[in-house]
Amino acid sequence: MRAERxxxxxxxxxxxxxxxxxxxxxxxxVIELLFRQRRAARALRELPHEMLPQVFDALADQRLxxxxxxxxxxxxxxxxxxxxxxxxxxxxxxxxxxxRAELDKAELYPEDSxxxxxxxxxxxLDLKMTAQExxxxxxxxxxxxxxxxxxxxxxxxxxxxxxxxxxxxxxAPPERCVADMMIPDPVSVGAxxxxxxxxxxxxxxxxxxxxxxxVDGRMLGxxxxxxxxxxxxxxxxxxxxxxxxxxxxxxxxxTARESVMKRLPWxxxxxxxxFAAAWVVGLFERTLQQVVxxxxxxxxxxxxxxxxxxxxxxxxxxxxxxxxIEFSSGFRAAMxxxxxxxxxxxIVGGIGAGISYFWQGNxxxxxxxxxxxxxxLSVAGLLGAAVPLGLKALKLDPALGSGVIVTTFTxxxxxxxxxxxxxxxxxxxxx
Amino acid sequence: MRAERxxxxxxxxxxxxxxxxxxxxxxxxVIELLFRQRRAARALRELPHEMLPQVFDALADQRLxxxxxxxxxxxxxxxxxxxxxxxxxxxxxxxxxxxRAELDKAELYPEDSxxxxxxxxxxxLDLKMTAQExxxxxxxxxxxxxxxxxxxxxxxxxxxxxxxxxxxxxxAPPERCVADMMIPDPVSVGAxxxxxxxxxxxxxxxxxxxxxxxVDGRMLGxxxxxxxxxxxxxxxxxxxxxxxxxxxxxxxxxTARESVMKRLPWxxxxxxxxFAAAWVVGLFERTLQQVVxxxxxxxxxxxxxxxxxxxxxxxxxxxxxxxxIEFSSGFRAAMxxxxxxxxxxxIVGGIGAGISYFWQGNxxxxxxxxxxxxxxLSVAGLLGAAVPLGLKALKLDPALGSGVIVTTFTxxxxxxxxxxxxxxxxxxxxx
Numbered sequence: 021m022r023a024e025r026x027x028x029x030x031x032x033x034x035x036x037x038x039x040x041x042x043x044x045x046x047x048x049x050v051i052e053l054l055f056r057q058r059r060a061a062r063a064l065r066e067l068p069h070e071m072l073p074q075v076f077d078a079l080a081d082q083r084l085x086x087x088x089x090x091x092x093x094x095x096x097x098x099x100x101x102x103x104x105x106x107x108x109x110x111x112x113x114x115x116x117x118x119x120r121a122e123l124d125k126a127e128l129y130p131e132d133s134x135x136x137x138x139x140x141x142x143x144x145l146d147l148k149m150t151a152q153e154x155x156x157x158x159x160x161x162x163x164x165x166x167x168x169x170x171x172x173x174x175x176x177x178x179x180x181x182x183x184x185x186x187x188x189x190x191x192a193p194p195e196r197c198v199a200d201m202m203i204p205d206p207v208s209v210g211a212x213x214x215x216x217x218x219x220x221x222x223x224x225x226x227x228x229x230x231x232x233x234x235v236d237g238r239m240l241g242x243x244x245x246x247x248x249x250x251x252x253x254x255x256x257x258x259x260x261x262x263x264x265x266x267x268x269x270x271x272x273x274x275t276a277r278e279s280v281m282k283r284l285p286w287x288x289x290x291x292x293x294x295f296a297a298a299w300v301v302g303l304f305e306r307t308l309q310q311v312v313x314x315x316x317x318x319x320x321x322x323x324x325x326x327x328x329x330x331x332x333x334x335x336x337x338x339x340x341x342x343x344x345i346e347f348s349s350g351f352r353a354a355m356x357x358x359x360x361x362x363x364x365x366x367i368v369g370g371i372g373a374g375i376s377y378f379w380q381g382n383x384x385x386x387x388x389x390x391x392x393x394x395x396x397l398s399v400a401g402l403l404g405a406a407v408p409l410g411l412k413a414l415k416l417d418p419a420l421g422s423g424v425i426v427t428t429f430t431x432x433x434x435x436x437x438x439x440x441x442x443x444x445x446x447x448x449x450x451x
Numbered sequence: 452m453r454a455e456r457x458x459x460x461x462x463x464x465x466x467x468x469x470x471x472x473x474x475x476x477x478x479x480x481v482i483e484l485l486f487r488q489r490r491a492a493r494a495l496r497e498l499p500h501e502m503l504p505q506v507f508d509a510l511a512d513q514r515l516x517x518x519x520x521x522x523x524x525x526x527x528x529x530x531x532x533x534x535x536x537x538x539x540x541x542x543x544x545x546x547x548x549x550x551r552a553e554l555d556k557a558e559l560y561p562e563d564s565x566x567x568x569x570x571x572x573x574x575x576l577d578l579k580m581t582a583q584e585x586x587x588x589x590x591x592x593x594x595x596x597x598x599x600x601x602x603x604x605x606x607x608x609x610x611x612x613x614x615x616x617x618x619x620x621x622x623a624p625p626e627r628c629v630a631d632m633m634i635p636d637p638v639s640v641g642a643x644x645x646x647x648x649x650x651x652x653x654x655x656x657x658x659x660x661x662x663x664x665x666v667d668g669r670m671l672g673x674x675x676x677x678x679x680x681x682x683x684x685x686x687x688x689x690x691x692x693x694x695x696x697x698x699x700x701x702x703x704x705x706t707a708r709e710s711v712m713k714r715l716p717w718x719x720x721x722x723x724x725x726f727a728a729a730w731v732v733g734l735f736e737r738t739l740q741q742v743v744x745x746x747x748x749x750x751x752x753x754x755x756x757x758x759x760x761x762x763x764x765x766x767x768x769x770x771x772x773x774x775x776i777e778f779s780s781g782f783r784a785a786m787x788x789x790x791x792x793x794x795x796x797x798i799v800g801g802i803g804a805g806i807s808y809f810w811q812g813n814x815x816x817x818x819x820x821x822x823x824x825x826x827x828l829s830v831a832g833l834l835g836a837a838v839p840l841g842l843k844a845l846k847l848d849p850a851l852g853s854g855v856i857v858t859t860f861t862x863x864x865x866x867x868x869x870x871x872x873x874x875x876x877x878x879x880x881x882x
Contacts, residue, residue: 360714
């Protein structure tokens with residue numbers, strides 16, 4: 021019984037941390053205890069999705085259905101997708117009839133849309149109700165959720181007409197009509213809208229919850245800010261991951277085998293582009309034979325170009341994600357990155373050229389390094405801005421793919437400009 | 452008057468987008484209109500901080516003080532820091548006395564601490580109050596904020612004793628004592644706690660607001676979820692930026708000159724490390740002279756190592772930021788990244804070696820490439836995990852600096868292993 025008391029005191033997120041550490045039978049016992057405390061569903065919700073199959077494995081179909089059946093529809097939908105396919109249908113069939121119906125409906129919304137993140141558990145008031153009637157409606161609602169924040173007012177067609185913050189209800193005279201105390205035309209999102217758009221609206225208007233409507237303006241559900249926080253966190257992870265060529269599911273707790281399978285395509289793609297750069301270097305084999313020292317400085321030009329490109333890419337990708345690009349324009353941003361690259365290229369290229377000249381005593385080397393760095397860093401800045409903006413214009417993910425395009429191009433360009441300039445200078449000196 | 456109506460219909464965030472586009476006198480007019488609508492402060496709040504000085508410039512000291520004086524203390528504190536130093540004291544002196552006192556107090560909290568993000572505008576109930584008294588207390592509060600969500604209950608020493616969700620108050624019998632309806636011992640944070648920790652607690656417990664207490668448990672203020680969203684967004688930007696060696700203030704809308712100044716130190720540091728790698732290549736000048744084709748494949752080894760290291764680094768840094776590392780352990784994570792690097796190294800190295808052998812017909816080249824890639828990718832995986840974990844253990848930012856350490860080391864190691872193995876093999880063949 022001590023375990024039971026201990027579990028009761030722990031936050032669901034802390035319980036979640038514990039679960040994957042347990043053996044199958046322990047896991048079953050803990051879930052059983054949590055279930056009796058009505059907290060099993062919350063704990064599962066807090067578990068990173070990639071760890072769910074392991075926990076599901078330890079539970080019988082009926083018990084699993086009992087546990088997830090207590091979740092709100094958006095969480096239920098998410099967890100069901102992580103049940104191994106061969107069991108899924110069977111587990112779902114053990115859910116209560118009305119939950120199955122809800123699930124069927126929610127599954128019709130596109131992936132990552134507002135319809136899939138919303139809860140259908142909200143309080144709707146009639147336009148003609150008084151404050152007292154509204155309070156009675158709220159009281160009569162069986163669900164004891166403490167987190168009702170806003171009451172939504174709908175008209176005869178169930179179209180969203182306004183919102184009454186719960187605090188206003190508390191201070192209003194009982195006979196006051198809700199139509200007179202509501203904030204009319206509240207901000208809302210469509211059920212088909214992307215969850216990223218939802219997060220942007222919630223952040224922009226500092227909302228705690230946002231109503232979701234259908235094409236006719238009828239209220240379908242509600243997205244609360246805790247789900248929005250999950251969306252924001254998820255999207256940030258996605259951006260960080262995409263910049264490094266990683267897929268979202270490649271997390272710290274998945275097996276090495278899974279990580280290898282997920283990273284391999286990207287690494288093979290990179291191998292291809294690396295060989296393209298190597299092919300460019302191969303074009304200048306004769307030049308390299310004459311001045312082997314050029315090989316020493318090749319990595320310097322390419323490395324600096326790569327850094328410059330990544331910086332421009334990161335600034336622009338983040339600006340797109342946060343909607344900050346509105347404060348500037350795409351063209352202005354690209355021109356700025358070009359001039360930043362040019363300036364840094366002149367400074368860093370100058371220093372690099374100086375060092376290499378004093379080290380190797382070869383003026384061709386110094387001059388080639390200088391011009392190659394100026395050109396490469398300018399191109400890196402321009403591309404670092406232009407590629408994500410271009411991908412965005414094509415309605416593609418600006419973070420995904422930008423990295424490989426920009427670095428391939430800067431690497432190839434770095435080698436081509438450095439060895440090309442050196443070849444030209446040498447031909448001149450020989451002629 | 453049309454402009455006035457138009458402004459009244461726009462969201463503060465949309466107004467903010469507009470402001471930097473305006474000339475000084477237009478800006479003054481718009482702020483004046485907004486001020487009359489009591490919306491100027493909100494619009495300023497939505498502006499990226501880097502753009503504030505430009506807007507402040509257009510306003511007289513007294514008007515600026517009037518506008519920012521309407522902000523809650525956390526926002527006021529933030530905006531005051533962006534007033535140019537030579538005006539700051541003067542503008543602050545024009546704030547109402549009680550606001551100045553608040554400001555002085557808030558400034559005592561450490562940077563990025565809960566004390567600086569909290570608002571002191573909250574409703575505290577006495578333990579002995581009844582539900583009706585609580586409702587009356589709420590009604591009498593002059594401030595008409597719709598966003599009171601929770602009412603906090605304090606004891607005689609003003610120590611936080613519990614929290615009453617506003618919904619419970621609505622459905623309770625009027626004579627019920629708040630002590631009987633409150634949730635006791637609510638989750639809270641200390642005023643000196645870091646804002647990142649606050650965000651983690653709010654996310655973990657799915658809270659809408661969290662009380663801030665002093666060391667004796669007395670309630671000082673409240674942090675609402677919209678501020679937490681800002682913190683989460685800010686911290687994600689910081690992580691993405693630090694991985695690329697950028698500082699937070701280097702945004703899309705700052706001038707090229709500012710960006711150059713901010714990026715230059717990082718680029719100079721990278722130039723230094725690039726020359727360190729070049730120095731390693733220089734050690735093998737004789738080998739390169741004998742087989743110039745080695746120069747062609749140097750970028751392949753270094754590039755693949757860099758990619759592998761960045762991937763490991765990204766997974767681990769993100770896991771640290773989200774607290775997911777709790778689901779694994781640092782050691783386990785590092786071992787996993789090592790084995791992922793080793794496996795990918797064998798596969799990608801094998802393919803690379805095959806291609807280079809068929810292209811150049813030189814077995815030394817193929818064998819060196821294979822072993823160098825296996826070694827480099829293993830080391831990259833290990834370091835990509837170990838460096839951020841190590842920085843975290845030293846209580847340093849895991850994202851900042853990891854990138855430069857990992858890529859410097861992998862680059863240098865890539866060249867050293869590739870050219871070193873080739874040299875050994877050639878010596879053998881000659882011997």
